[in-house]
Amino acid sequence: MGLLGAGVSAASRTLGHWISLGTTGAMMALVLAFIFSKVKLRKQLPGSTWVHWYGPFLTVLAASIFIMAEPLRHVLQDIDAWPECGNNDVFPRVNETWNTGCTWSSSQYKCDKLCYVQNGDSSFCASNPTNVGCGGDLTGKLPEYYTQKEIDELLCLPGVDPKDCVAADDMCHCTDDESFSNLSTIGWIFTFTFTYLGFFILTAGVMWNAEIVKKFAKIKSQYRALRDPEYRRKLKEEAKGEVVYVRGEIAKNKVLMFSKTTCPFCFKAKEALNKELGGEGAYEVIELDLVDNGPAIQDALAIITGGRTVPRVFINGEFIGGGDDTVAKQASGELRELLATAGAV
Known part of the structure; x- marks a missing residue:
């Protein structure tokens, strides 16, 4: 029904x-x-x-x-x-x-x-005197709610209490x-x-x-570099100036990684180094997204290594590669040999 x-x-x-x-x-x-x-x-x-x-x-x-x-x-x-x-x-x-x-x-x-239920019995209508279904013909009232087929399916049989219907x-x-x-x-x-x-x-x-806010700031700088030749020249000069800093850090540390805190490849490279050295405290990590001159340092890395992506891993002053390279060298045993030669282990 x-x-x-x-x-x-x-x-x-x-x-x-x-x-x-x-x-x-x-x-x-x-x-x-x-x-x-x-x-x-x-x-x-x-x-x-x-x-x-x-x-x-x-x-x-x-x-x-x-x-x-x-x-x-x-x-x-x-x-x-x-x-x-x-x-x-x-x-x-x-x-x-x-x-x-x-x-x-x-x-x-x-x-x-x-x-809707059809006209109620006397006890129902006595307690619900104003309800539709009590006291009269409903012809013309139901079509605004239902089609005739729907009305037929909702009708109670004569004499059946509405509560049972x-x-x-x-x-x-x-x-x-x-x-x-x-x-x-x-x-x-x-x-x-x-x-x-x-x-x-x-x-x-x-x-x-x-970390979309940080990325928007980076996009703003890159957009300005594309639109403003003077700003682009300034960035190049800053990169050249950072080359001295980067070379100094490479020479100062037996094991050095340029990284970013949100970089999954950096995390893999750190895991490989941690397995050989016992933790991050045993080597130097420079997180480029935590320093003001991070983009300029990346440009300096491009001048030194031919690429600006991170991670950039250096052992004993030599660039050994990025994340996949470091993981592969750890798996083959070459990473341990490089660290031993550098006196890091």
């Missing part, structure tokens, strides 16, 4: 809700796993605290909870763990469209379809108006607020993880 509504069937809606919950959950799990993998890199930041280490992860975790709320609401509604307003056993609205009892149901939209397993169709203007209280909380707030927080967490 229950109505499923026009268009999409209940089964296809339920399947769609489960697919949405699964794909959204999988997507958020992948994002969380990726951001958590960066915790090791963040722990290398000098003076950093647990806020720097776990802040982006916890931010995205909070975003995930908000984003997952809406698809979870759909599924809880489908399995009747959180009943909707159309469930008259929990939220009775016999001969009504919407009432205050439906406010905290799982219904996303306000019901505007009348949950709309039973626990009967559902009254809620609405066909699935628009923002018809959102219920739960709709505004879950569909609108939680969803949009979740994606806003997700954006903030991802940008924090990517």
Whole structure:
């Protein structure tokens, strides 16, 4: 006797809700796993605290909870763990469209379809004298809510008590108006607020993880270098000036790495050196993203080594390569030999 509504069937809606919950959950799990993998890199930041280490992860975790709320609401509604307003056993609205009892149901939209039963018996009408369905012919009143086919499916048999007509397993169709203007209280909380707030927080967490503010500052400098020849010449002069500094650091340290705190290849090179030397304190690391003249030092490295990418690893004054080169040399045993020759082990 229950109505499923026009268009999409209940089964296809339920399947769609489960697919949405699964794909959204999988997507958020992948994002969380990726951001958590960066915790090791963040722990290398000098003076950093647990806020720097776990802040982006916890931010995205909070975003995930908000984003997952809406698809979870759909599924809880489908399995009747959180009943909707159309469930008259929990939220009775016999001969009504919407009432205050439906406010905290799982219904996303306000019901505007009348949950109708045929003329009630005398006891029902005595206690509900103003209700639709008591005291007269309903001809012409129902079409504004239902088609004739829907009306026929909702009619009670003559003499049947209305309470028995709309039973626990009967559902009254809620609405066909699935628009923002018809959102219920739960709709505004879950569909609108939680969803949009979740994606806003997700954006903030991802940008924090990517250290986008630092990268914007770098882009600004690069853009100016492209547009301003004088500024470009200034950068070249600064790079030439940093060559002396870089050569001095190379000569001063038996083992030296030019690195960045957010660079995964730098992390691999550090792991290789740590295995041979017992920790980062046994060699010198210059984090270029933590010094004001980092870009100029990279330009100086390009003059000295032919490349400005990091890491740049030097042992005993000689450039041995980047991250992959250092890892490969550690695996082959060559790195240990180079360190022994330099007197670092």
